[in-house]
Amino acid sequence: MFDYLIVGAGFAGSVLAERLATRSNKKVLVVDKRNHIAGNAYDHYNEEGILVHKYGPHIFHTNSKDVFEYLSNFTDWRPYEHRVLASVDGQLVPMPINLDTINKLYGLSLNSFEVEQFLESLAEQVPVIKTSEDVVVSKVGRELYEKFFRNYTRKQWGMDPSELDKSVTSRVPTRTNRDDRYFTDTYQAMPLHGYTRMFERMLDHPNIKVMLNTDYHDIVDFIPFKEMIFSGPVDEYFDFKYGKLPYRSLEFKHETLNTENYLAAPVVNYPNDNLYTRITEFKALTGQKHPKTSIVYEYPKAEGDPYYPVPRLENAELYNKYKKLADETPNVHFVGRLATYKYYNMDQVVAQALTLYKKLTEKSEEVQKATVKPTITGSAAILDKLVPRDPAKE
Ligand code: FAD
Ligand code: UDP
DSSP states (O other), rough: OOOEEEOSSSSHHHHHHHHHHHOOOOEEEEEEEESSSGGGGGGEETTTTTTTEESSSSOEEEEEHHHHHHTTTTOOEOOOOEEEEEEEETEEEEEEEEOHHHHHHHTOOOOHOOOOHHHHHHHHOSOOOOOOOHHHHHHHHHHHHHHIIIIHHHHHHHOOOOSTTTGGGGGSSSOOSOOOBSSSSSSEEEEETOHHHHHHHHHSSSTEEEEEEEOOOGGTTOOOOOEEEESHHHHHHHHTOOOOEEEEEEEEEEEEEEOOOOSSSSSSEEESSSOEEEEEEEHHHHHOSSSSSSEEEEESSSSSSOEEESSSHHHHHHOOOOHHHHHTTTTEESSSTTTTTTTOOOOHHHHHHHHHHHHHHHHHHHHHHHHHHOOOOHHHHHHHHHSSOOGGGO
């Protein structure tokens, strides 16, 4: 009998397995339908011996000391600050848009103060910022929006930024200084020996059994367990009762090139040309030395493995119907990017999983307290609260 059946060996499932097994001495079975652990963060050495991320570039960044310290139990880190160039008007310019982006694009030599004024003069007035278009045009105006955001977003999401929630393009800031880092989080680093090694260490415990190549549907009726933790798509769990929740997919085209370096930056974005959105060169992320180099192209698709929840009002409304069902399902806990339909980064999923662990342990402590038999040595005051008094015996 397992205490927990955990569906999905990604961040959500693996963090919970690790905490429940090591901290609460629970017996846990983790199943994943893929042939590997680590979910979308899975990395591996390809046939040339280069460490690549099977499901596209994964760069770890967080402002949470708790999350960083927690993961540091399972890995050392390689300090890494991510940088991206965008291919626009035949030039490679820093993305997020910053002082150098503007100067290079328009052949100017503005300072920070002047570029701030320049952007203000371009910005459109938007009374209420609701959509991903509003976010950008209200900061940098329509021309820069069209050069950097409109077509990339249409390609990535299959819809116009005006149809997407503001949270999507809000992920990318605009700067008037020369900071060309993609993220500004306090902790920015890559697991020194890769994500999969980190997951191996998380799951390496006698209380944890891992079954790969296994869809949970195929075993759920045969393996006894007390509670389930589910990190797959929430609509699938409920047999699409209210219809399909849209998830955006990608096709990854991996290549190894007979050259030591290929790109001018770890990632180059192509907002306006090509069918792919971006190319990543893995050695820039991992720091690996190798005479060849491996890259990946990302081609957005509507069908295929679910990678991105699509943030827009009608999808949030549909998700809320599934969430209500999820909340009403006893002994099943939904966690992670697909099961809670949230466009979460890795650190947010780790935080969500740690929070669920806390909730589960608080719940089981309450149950234990309620069912514990009073001992004769307990103080009279405590016994009074736990057992009805029998005056005849006093
Ligand atoms: P997943 O990793 O998706 O794990 C869910 C697992 O459940 C999967 O392995 C799946 O096979 C399994 N599963 C589903 N259904 C079943 C079933 N029926 N039976 C058995 N198993 C099942 N985040 C960052 O912080 N930085 C980045 O740079 C970054 N880059 C990204 C790039 C791309 C292209 C993508 C798609 C995501 C990126 N992310 C990034 C987000 C990151 O991948 C997620 O936040 C994180 O991996 C989510 O973990 P999870 O456990 O919720 O889900
Ligand atoms: N985006 C864009 N142009 C870019 C980079 C990002 O339009 O050059 C928009 C696009 O809609 C994208 C979103 O901003 O989906 C979030 O970008 P991020 O790099 O965070 O995407 P992720 O790494 O999650 O795919």
